Amino acid sequence: MVILASASPRRRDLLALITPEFEVAVSGADESCDIADPRKMVRFLAEKKAASVAQDYPDETVIGADTVVEAGGEVFGKPADFEDARRMLRALSGNVHFVHTGVCVTCGGRKITEAFTTKVFFRPLDPQEIEEYLAQENVMDKAGAYAIQGSAARFVEGIEGCFFNVVGLPVSGLYGMLKKLDQV
Numbered sequence: 001m002v003i004l005a006s007a008s009p010r011r012r013d014l015l016a017l018i019t020p021e022f023e024v025a026v027s028g029a030d031e032s033c034d035i036a037d038p039r040k041m042v043r044f045l046a047e048k049k050a051a052s053v054a055q056d057y058p059d060e061t062v063i064g065a066d067t068v069v070e071a072g073g074e075v076f077g078k079p080a081d082f083e084d085a086r087r088m089l090r091a092l093s094g095n096v097h098f099v100h101t102g103v104c105v106t107c108g109g110r111k112i113t114e115a116f117t118t119k120v121f122f123r124p125l126d127p128q129e130i131e132e133y134l135a136q137e138n139v140m141d142k143a144g145a146y147a148i149q150g151s152a153a154r155f156v157e158g159i160e161g162c163f164f165n166v167v168g169l170p171v172s173g174l175y176g177m178l179k180k181l182d183q184v
């Protein structure tokens with residue numbers, strides 16, 4: 001059985017594109033981390049989430065993931081509050097940023113961890129549209145304070161890399177990891 005160690009409804013929908021049958025177990029792992037390098041950070045946190053659920057399901061295939069946004073040398077997780085969200089969107093406006101998702105799959109003592117990166121180009125946003133967007137969409141549970149799958153789509157001029165990685169789970173990358181472990 002495959003177990004998704006995640007409370008994210010987006011990750012649930014994306015994993016369903018790979019396998020129709022899986023269970024969800026929410027990881028109690030705390031997400032604090034003092035690693036500065038974002039790709040190392042997301043790998044570490046993905047491993048932590050998978051490991052905390054694998055304790056209860058040692059013989060199952062457990063998937064953990066973590067997503068952050070890297071912009072101009074800063075790393076953005078989920079915003080702490082509205083002001084933080086505003087600050088993130090202002091930093092992303094008219095700039096290129098990177099979305100990194102770490103994925104860890106554990107399976108009966110075996111473990112694979114990878115980081116996937118997508119480059120995202122935002123057009124310049126005026127302060128009013130940032131306010132309108134923040135009033136309209138719940139961004140508090142989104143890394144970088146936006147959802148590419150929602151109305152922030154209109155901010156995005158283009159991407160390089162996996163779209164689904166930005167939404168929280170690199171579908172083809174995860175498929176490859178599960179295949180290596182003979183789980184698909």
Ligand SMILES: Cc1cn([C@H]2C[C@H](O)[C@@H](COP(=O)(O)OP(=O)(O)OP(=O)(O)O)O2)c(=O)[nH]c1=O
Binds near residue numbers: 068148166167
């Ligand atoms: C950039 C971006 C992020 N996100 C989401 C994906 C992740 O759910 C979230 C980043 O937070 P995470 O801490 O990676 O994940 P989570 O807390 O939602 O879920 P869990 O730890 O239980 O697995 O941001 C989008 O949905 N769309 C986007 O465009």
